[in-house]
Amino acid sequence: MAVAKYIGLYFKLVSAGIRAQLQYRFAFVMRIVGMVTAYTGTAVTMWVMLYQFQTLGDWNFYEMLFLFALSILSWGFCIILFFHFRSLDTYILNGTFDRFLVRPINPFFHFMAMKFDVASFGQFLFSIIAFVWVSLELQIDWSIGKILFLLAVIVGGVLIQGGLLVIISAFAFWTTKSEQFYWVAMYPARNLTYYPLVIYPKFIQWVTAFVIPFGFVNYFPTTVILEKETPFFPDYIGYFSPVVGVIFFVISYLIWMLGLRRYKSTGS
Amino acid sequence: MGQLSMYWIFTRKAFLRSSVYRFEVWSRTGSNLIFLLMWGSIWTALYAGREEAGGVTFTAMLTYIVASQFLDGVNEAGTPLWEIQEKVRTGDISLELMRPFDVPLRYLFADFGSVAFYMITALLPLYILIFLFLNLALPTDWITWVYFILAAFLGFLIRYCIEMTFGLLTFFLVETGGIEDIFYFAMSLLSGSVIPLWFFPAWLETIAVYLPFQSIFFLPLSIFIGEIKGAEILTSFGIQIFWLVVCFLVLRFVWNKASHKVVVQGG
Numbered sequence: 001m002a003v004a005k006y007i008g009l010y011f012k013l014v015s016a017g018i019r020a021q022l023q024y025r026f027a028f029v030m031r032i033v034g035m036v037t038a039y040t041g042t043a044v045t046m047w048v049m050l051y052q053f054q055t056l057g058d059w060n061f062y063e064m065l066f067l068f069a070l071s072i073l074s075w076g077f078c079i080i081l082f083f084h085f086r087s088l089d090t091y092i093l094n095g096t097f098d099r100f101l102v103r104p105i106n107p108f109f110h111f112m113a114m115k116f117d118v119a120s121f122g123q124f125l126f127s128i129i130a131f132v133w134v135s136l137e138l139q140i141d142w143s144i145g146k147i148l149f150l151l152a153v154i155v156g157g158v159l160i161q162g163g164l165l166v167i168i169s170a171f172a173f174w175t176t177k178s179e180q181f182y183w184v185a186m187y188p189a190r191n192l193t194y195y196p197l198v199i200y201p202k203f204i205q206w207v208t209a210f211v212i213p214f215g216f217v218n219y220f221p222t223t224v225i226l227e228k229e230t231p232f233f234p235d236y237i238g239y240f241s242p243v244v245g246v247i248f249f250v251i252s253y254l255i256w257m258l259g260l261r262r263y264k265s266t267g268s
Numbered sequence: 269m270g271q272l273s274m275y276w277i278f279t280r281k282a283f284l285r286s287s288v289y290r291f292e293v294w295s296r297t298g299s300n301l302i303f304l305l306m307w308g309s310i311w312t313a314l315y316a317g318r319e320e321a322g323g324v325t326f327t328a329m330l331t332y333i334v335a336s337q338f339l340d341g342v343n344e345a346g347t348p349l350w351e352i353q354e355k356v357r358t359g360d361i362s363l364e365l366m367r368p369f370d371v372p373l374r375y376l377f378a379d380f381g382s383v384a385f386y387m388i389t390a391l392l393p394l395y396i397l398i399f400l401f402l403n404l405a406l407p408t409d410w411i412t413w414v415y416f417i418l419a420a421f422l423g424f425l426i427r428y429c430i431e432m433t434f435g436l437l438t439f440f441l442v443e444t445g446g447i448e449d450i451f452y453f454a455m456s457l458l459s460g461s462v463i464p465l466w467f468f469p470a471w472l473e474t475i476a477v478y479l480p481f482q483s484i485f486f487l488p489l490s491i492f493i494g495e496i497k498g499a500e501i502l503t504s505f506g507i508q509i510f511w512l513v514v515c516f517l518v519l520r521f522v523w524n525k526a527s528h529k530v531v532v533q534g535g
Contacts, residue, residue, distance in 0.1 A: 033446040041453035045462065049314065052322060052467045057313040177291075184295035188302035195306070199313035204305070 006109060014116040021118055028119060035122030039072055042194060043130070057199040062137045063226055068194045069130035071218040074157030075190070076123025082162035084115040085169035086182040092172050092263070108256060138226070146225060153238075156245030157217040161190075163245075163252035164212065170252075173259030193218055198231055205232060213248055216241040274369065275377040282381025287389075296344070297390045304337040304398075307462055322466055328493045329464075331404040335492050336461050336485055338395045339420055343427050343484070345386040346379035349448055352435025365527055372432055372523055379428065407492060415501055419488035422508040427455075427484045429515035436519075439526040454479070460486030466495075480511040 021028060043065060050061045059067070088111070091097040100107045100114075135142065164186055172178035189212065197205050197219045208215040216238070223230045224238035286293065311333050315326045352375075355361040364371050399406060407413055434451045441447065456462055459481035465473050476482050487504045490496040496504050 030446055034449045037446055037449040037453065041449065041457065044453075045457050048457065048468055048472065049310070049463050051469050053314045056310065057316075180291070180295055184299050188299045188306075192302065192306050195310060199309045200305070201309070204309075 006105070009105070010109075010113045013113040017114070017116040018118055031119040032122035032125070035119070036126050039068075039123075039126040043068065046194075057196050058228070059196045059198075062134045063222070063228065064196065065130050066134045066138075066226060067196060067218050067222045069127040069134070070153070070157070070222055071190070071193055072123050073127035073131075074154045074217060075161060076120040076127065077154065077158045078161045078165070079117050079120040079123065081112065081116075081158065082165045083117055085111070085162075085165045085178075086186075087179050088169035089172040089176055089178040089180075092176060097263075107260060108253065140225070149221075149239075150225065152242040153221040156221075156241035156243075159242075159245030159249040160213050160217050163249040166249075166252040166256050170256040170259040173263045189214060202232060209233065209237070213244050216244045275373060278374050278377040279381040279384070282378040283385045284381075286382045286385035293386060293390050296341070296386070297394065300337060300341045300344075300391075301394075303340070304334065307333045307337065324464070324466065324495070325405070327403075327405045328495070330402070331406070331493050332464060332489050333462070334395070334398060334402065334404060335489055338391060339423070339485055339488065340461060341391045342383055342387065342420070343424060345383040345391075346428060346431075347375055347382075349431055349435050349451060352432060353438045353448070356435065356438040371527075372519060375432065376425075376428055383424075405493060407494065412491065412494070416488055416492045419491050419504065419508060422505070422512055423484040423488050426480055426508065426512050426515050429512070429519045430480065433515070433519045433522050436522050436526045439529055454481050455484070458482070459484045460489070464490070464495075480515055483508045483511050 046064050046068065047061055050056060050064070054060065056064065088097065091100075097111075100110045103110060134140070140146075165182070168181045168186060169178045171181050192200070192204075193208070193214045197208055197215055200208075205215070208219075220230065220233070220238035221241050222228070222238070223235065229235060230237060308330065311329055312326075315321055315329065319326060321329075352361075361371065364374070407416065431451070434447060437447060458476045458479055460476065461484070465476050465482060465486050468476060476486075487496065487508060491501060491504065
């Protein structure tokens with residue numbers, strides 16, 4: 001019963017948020033244009049870099065575009081659900097976070113449902129066009145199994161990246177800083193994963209597989225879908241993506257709740 | 269001359285202000301290093317063990333990309349685009365119109381201060397270590413160093429004029445979504461900061477050569493690794509000075525327009 005109540009509540013809160021955002025229609029469209037421009041810029045950079053060299057660590061342009069688009073697609077969902085977690089520090093400093101604590105619902109849930117960023121339409125637009133283009137160029141055979149796997153991978157990717165945003169926001173409970181951690185750590189790290197991890201030093205690959213599991217967002221799953229080899233890792237490692245996502249997210253949630261308890265105990 | 273000493277005060281103040289936000293310096297350094305790792309790995313993988321490609325040795329290319337990340341750190345230590353936009357939106361910049369100094373010049377001198385602090389405390393020590401550690405191809409004669417520093421400084425000024433101009437466009441366009449992304453794209457690709465122009469397809473190289481962005485990264489870096497040498501250095505300086513004049517005039521023009529246009533938002 002509780003779950004049903006929460007789902008109903010989520011949609012109610014979210015629809016209010018969407019209506020608020022659509023009031024500024026021009027701003028909304030410009031943000032989408034901006035995002036598509038930015039991602040296209042990165043894709044063009046990849047194309048230029050491979051114009052002379054053809055491959056980067058055994059990956060050609062289309063394979064890299066697929067890898068990039070998969071990261072952007074799950075990031076799109078992540079923006080909708082979790083992106084506002086990074087600015088938890090602002091809420092804490094302004095004292096507006098306290099209103100999430102005085103209501104009779106789970107504060108984590110309430111904070112999560114507070115914002116529903118519809119501008120991630122830009123991410124979807126870019127990545128879906130990229131997917132269709134790459135699928136035609138590489139003649140990917142989209143069987144039912146592969147489509148289901150792709151969906152599971154997206155869920156996994158959203159949970160991993162969302163989990164990381166949740167952990168970053170939890171820093172705010174201890175240090176009253178979170179947004180900055182996003183721009184210092186997660187933003188550059190996300191940029192690393194736009195390129196096949198195989199090009200990085202072994203240590204970095206190991207970290208992205210087992211510590212901050214970014215590798216499971218796009219690199220490992222892409223190697224499964226495109227049937228590429230993953231040096232240093234077993235080829236089937238990509239199948240673990242959804243599981244890694246669930247485990248990582250649960251850990252993040254627990255860290256967040258731990259921080260929340262600390263926040264309460266210090267008072268204002 | 270009395271004028272100039274007033275602007276130096278902004279430089280000193282910005283230097284001191286940066287020293288308060290030490291966390292900022294650490295975090296910026298961290299992210300600079302991650303991007304250095306990324307581009308270093310990408311170019312290592314692109315060369316894939318080859319000694320040279322397109323007439324450029326791997327060592328020279330690696331030197332190019334490390335020096336580029338250094339320049340990137342220098343250029344990013346100034347007032348970023350979003351901060352200029354924010355100052356326009358909140359009206360901070362309009363308040364400064366009332367004060368007896370030239371606003372674009374005041375921001376430039378303040379940037380000198382924050383850049384100097386960032387360079388002394390983070391960039392220089394770090395990159396000296398990297399250059400010692402990585403066995404790169406550094407210029408052997410001192411005059412090349414002088415040329416590089418001069419070219420990098422001209423590039424810094426050009427970048428400043430362009431970034432400020434883009435920022436001031438906020439006066440005219442209430443919503444700037446696409447604008448800043450075009451700026452960042454041009455800054456990263458067309459400037460040659462991550463891929464040198466000689467690896468571009470011919471048509472794109474032609475476009476990049478006729479735009480001001482190559483002056484910011486490509487020209488100083490090419491001097492640094494010796495791809496531009498002898499009389500070409502003079503031509504390169506000529507191009508930079510030409511673009512500095514053009515970008516400066518455009519900035520003055522936009523600034524004049526902007527300072528006569530007051531937009532009251534939400535007021």
